[in-house]
Amino acid sequence: MTPTRKKRLTLVGLIVLGVSAATVVAITALQDNMLFFVTPSDVQAQTLPPDRQIRLGGLVADGTVSRDPDSLAVTFGVTDGAHDVMVSFNGILPDLFREGQGVIAHGHMDESGVFRAHEVLARHDETYMPPEVMRALEKAGHPIEASMPQ
């Protein structure tokens, strides 16, 4: 092997090594930061480990939003038509948060079966419904027509 070839081979080897290392790290990081999407029915069906971070999606159940007048604490029910889960959140809810609307909450289930959210996302657009929520509702047997304008 000529020196040039040897050098090139080492270079290619190093790049391959680096890229594989990056891939391994990437996959590991990916596994650690995966957030599973669950519906209230999923919550009902299986007991999730209490510290597992998940995304809970569904509609804000009518008449369940209750605020504490002295702090930012708020609780509301999330429903997929079949089951409900209570969510507690401490902070400012998004502008488009409303009863009967699609919502996604990030957080975990606590021991008492309440979902502790650290982030609540609502839709961003009048006609937009998070696809997961839409499918969750269909799965639970309560599909809703996406409210089209006009």
Added chain:
Amino acid sequence: MIAEFGQVTLILALVLAVLLATLPLYGAYRGNETLMRLTTSLVIGHFVFLAAAYVALSAAFLNHDFTLSYVALNSNLLLPWYYRLTAVWGGHEGSLLLWMLMLGGWMLAVAAFSRTLPREFVARVLAVMGIVSIGFLLFTLLTSNPFDRVLPGPTDGQDLNPLLQDPGMIVHPPLLYMGYVGFAVAFGFAIAGLLGGKVEREWVRWARPWTLSAWAFLTAGIALGSWWAYYELGWGGWWFWDPVENASFIPWLIGTALLHSQAVTEKRGSFPAWTVLLSIAAFSMSLLGTFLVRSGVLTSVHAFANDPERGLFILIFMAIITGAALLLYALRAPRIMTGPGFDWMSRETMLLINNVFFTVSAAMVLLGTLYPLIVDFMGWGQISVGPPYFGAMFILLMTPIVILLPLGPFTRWKQDEVMRVMRPLVASAAVAIVLGLVISAALGAWSLRAITGWVGGIWVMAGAVAWALRQARSTRSGLALHQWGMTLAHFGVGVFLIGVAMVESMTFERDMRIEPGQTVEAAGYQFTLHEVAQVKGPNWRAEEARFTVHRNDREVARMTPQKRLYHRGGQVMTQVALRPGITRDLYIAMGEELDPASGAWSIRIHVKPFVRWIWGGAALMTLGGLVSASDRRYWRRRRAEARQAEKTAEVPA
């Protein structure tokens, strides 16, 4: 009437695009001068018809022509005229029209500025871009026609999404599209190069200013999007690793790698095949970005209503364009010359490292963005990938880039010695460490992130300055424009780094309950709420909180965040109050009324240190890209060279 006119011009533009994609290509193939001469007229016609369609749609918006369903959905009688004009690209159909207008504009620019280039080469470039245009015109006419009529039309329209009723929105999409579409030029050059079997070094040099400007526009577009999200979405973040953001960031990363590999190919003739591949990848990723944003396959915080059928169309189009390009690449790659060899320690190696890290970063963002899709498709459940994944990967991948960046420009081509490269940078390194520690201490930012940010940022900035100074001393004429461009852009990287490190480590951020008359303390500032009043705008009314902000008993700002209710769509919008500053931003967003009796509101207060540096750094990078692109060395083509090119220009068999 005007809508039908727009419809007709769109169809005419399609006809011209078809002619453009075929005749000059055939002409270049047969060496037919007459057919190649048609290119310029076709490009002008194509642009004029697209512009006419665009003007027609704008006119429909200005005249409140609600019989067009696109107008009815995105505008109403109360919308001020300037938002009616920007509402043209407020939705899917119109933004596609803007996309195509940009493409037409870039093609016009290529035709105008490439008169010194070989005729058949320009004909091929513009024909390839014509093919891209056909795809998008068909897409528009078949699946998303902005001129669709609904008769009888409603008396009033819906509303432009209030999020988009904002000055930032006027410039963000056009700039972003300028960047996206600009990569079509680099793509066209690469394909034309492959078709013509030309010497890579030549066309790569011609492609450089186009790539640089596209990259600069993309940088500006992404930065503006980040800035817009910061003050408009009311969360106070500057980057969310949202799929839609990633969709624009992946082409940026590939584009950055492309810029640097083009430099090697142009100067030394090395990595020609890699440069071609990156040119194809940059544009493919732009198409993928368009697909991700427009198809709605991804859950995104700023996904808007969309349609899977449209996504499928773009996906197929992308597959055809990329597949054909890669096939051509595979056929022609063996004919691409390999460049001269180089040593371990050389500018080539430095730029190679740059390329490896940037492409790996792009692959990593792509993986994180598409992974949920793959998992869902395989039926393994519905997941999303959290921002910590991207954050961790970026720290890992960008650290070597930051450490090596100042060394790159100091390294000689072909061969160099480590000690020779390090020597002029010893001072920069010392300055970076000392100054970085002193500043962190002075600001009380004693965290690992902040300190690394300052040391790394100053190292990059000092390295850029040291290089510029040495260059200025060694040549009598001073720095050339492209060298100024590089220095500015690299300096901008340092500024950006400091901004990110400070914001990520030192931000004060709290949601709180506050009553009128109450004062809250935040990061050394006292925020006092005086009252919450009712105010009115042209198409909204709002509750406005009136704050004064004090520091050390001196008033620094009066701030009035609002909670707006838009009449027409009934949408609620948070209007953030911002007090920008070089070293910190004050930020107040209103939540909701908690207790009508006491007038208590939930309020989000942020004090964000050095957040402006993030966009300042991006602005410097943009400026650097544009300055570089304007260097005449890319445009000048000496007569002797022209004659030489004429001689070597071969007609492919």
